[in-house]
Amino acid sequence: MPSHRAVVTDLDNTLYPWVDYVVPSLEAMVDSLVATTGLPRIRIVQSLKAVYAKFESNEYPFAIQESELFKPYEADFDSFNALVIDPARLAFKAARDRYLHPYPGVKETLQAVKARGLKLVALTDAPRNAAEGRLRTLKLDTLFDAVYTLPAYPLPDHVDPEIRRKEEAGHYRAGVEVVELPADHEKPSPAGLRRVLRDLSLRGDQVLYVGDNVTKDMPVAEACGALGVWAEYGTYVSKEYRDRLQVISAGAVTRRHVADATPTRWPLAISSFTQVLEVLDGARWSRPAPRRRSARARTPRRR
């Protein structure tokens, strides 16, 4: 058995339940916009969804000022910012702080992986800013040796000067080396993991790759010869949350973060991220041994 020298992990729905936080956060933001503008909820939702689709992320923080619906308010950006954007941003953040948490045992497991002397790398299809923001909020960023993301979204022309100042001062950057991959490296393209292997000077069979999406993550591991570990627990999303997410999230964006409800399975499945350590110790999925009639016949019966 090759000894593993690195763990490469997906982020959303592998280290934390992305849906559990993004649904209440987006809803809180929409509630705030309804309250501050008096505009119909349907118009707000549709106009934000269009921006999320354009920027390919539900966490694009400048969706409000980028949306067509709010264009008339931009004539006086300061009052628009104070009365509409800021309250919405704070509503999103309050819900995020409340509902974004790692799955049980994630932090301890990442620390244990590091303590074994293995490299620890994140490979996500989230844009750089969103991935960095989440890892910072979760205080997981400094545990990684590197984080590989898709390209960051740019700041819009109209933005709170304080946010621009902070962005330029690196205030929003995570405490880890972040590599922005080209957009065409989105999984299931194996190009992202190949880049990680090249940067770490490792072969695929020296890497354990963890992800929740059987059709996006596991083909990446397979193509690179890495040991794919399916975070099955990340696919357990309630129907109610899927439905609520569909209302506010563009379909293409949702698919980037959440595995479709699919009957497709991957044999090496874990029900907790903590089991990554067991897989590193050699635990593997194996077919149950067929029961042998002769063996059973030899077993004395108890009466």
Ligand SMILES: [Mg+2]
């Ligand atoms: Mg995922």
